[in-house]
Amino acid sequence: MHNEAVANKTSSTGLRWLWLSVVVFALDQITKLTIAKTFDLYERVEVTPFFNLVSVRNYGAAFSFLSDAGGWQRWFFTAIAIFVSGLLLWWMKKTPANQKWQAIAYALVLGGAIGNVVDRVVFGYVIDFLDFYVGSYHWPSFNVADSAICVGAVLLVLDSIFSPQPKDSK
Template identity: 85%
Template sequence: MHSQLTASKANSSGLRWLWLSVLVFALDQLTKLAIAKTFDLYESVAITPFFNLVSVRNYGAAFSFLSDAGGWQRWFFTAIAVVVSALLLWWMKKTPAEQKLPAIAYALVLGGAIGNVFDRIVFGYVIDFLDFYVGSYHWPSFNIADSAICIGAVLLVLDSFLSPKAKDAK
């Protein structure tokens, strides 16, 4: 009976999108594993005139922020990701099932956060491998987890403009 109530609560909230978090995590880890097994560190393979696959390690946060800070940043960013993940789960639980866009956004960010925190805990760094560039300018390398976090953030901003509360405020 208790598990039926718990399942019912999950289906009536944003938690019904947790499968998306699991999918993001799995895709992220599978792609990172493929790169780690196939590429030497710093190896790069041109795919298109503006995109390479590359094997790099990010010891910092987004855009390698604090990557050369001496090691403490590993646990600092891990702690932040754990707190944010707990908040995302709570927000997903509080989000009514009808509000799909924010729940999907939370699920994407959660899956990405867990993917990167897994790397930090297991390896001490995050594996990045997507390298986009124009001419000689390269954006910082990133991974599937980073992509999911960015897409989730964009969806949350979009939802803030599309939600009934935002329309009422206008």
Template identity: 85%
Template structure:
């Protein structure tokens, strides 16, 4: 296929937001690298009265789900993330350029998923370092990739309620 045709196809679909996935991936990896190089495992530094930077390893999925399952979960979660990433790219390709918010949401989720997949494949765990808390209650630690996935998911939910297509009768 001619290069101009590829660029034209990318610019006329949600694929035009793939750059955002790359940015999320890079920011995620740079921040994880910085934590891994400057913090000892389980080290915690108070930043505000409700936020710490920490260095923890998550061998499971969200909220450390299946973190003590014996190792098989590494490849299980990697396979799921790769499958979902493929779906996201396909959905981005099928998303018309006019539907900006779903495409942005897909790009955020894709960048986050690939960031965590990279960790699982390279290290066998995901590096988490953001620790928010109220009093003695700590939200499970997370990272930039997790944040992008959550923001993307929220954008998809909001778009499903607020987009003109959602208001059209079926």
């Protein structure tokens, strides 16, 4: 009986998309570990005229923010990500199943956040390997987790703009 109640609660809320968080996390970890095992640090392989695979370490946050701060940032960003992950789970639980795009967005951000937290806890840095560029200008390297977080954030913005808003009852 208890399992049925849990299954019903999961299928009737945004928690039904937790599998997507698991997929994002798995893809993120598999790709990072593959790069770590097959590339030397800073090794770069040209894939297209605008994209390289590269092995770099990010000791900071997005775009290497605070990467040279002395080490405290590792635990600071880990704590923030764990807190945000808890919030995302709570929001997913509170999101009705019919608000699909919002729940998908939360799941993407959650999977990415956990992927980067695992790197910070295990290695002390996040493994980045996707390098896009135009001419000599390179976008800061990133990974699957970062991509999922960005796509999830964009989906949240789009959902807030295009989803019908409840009418005020006056």
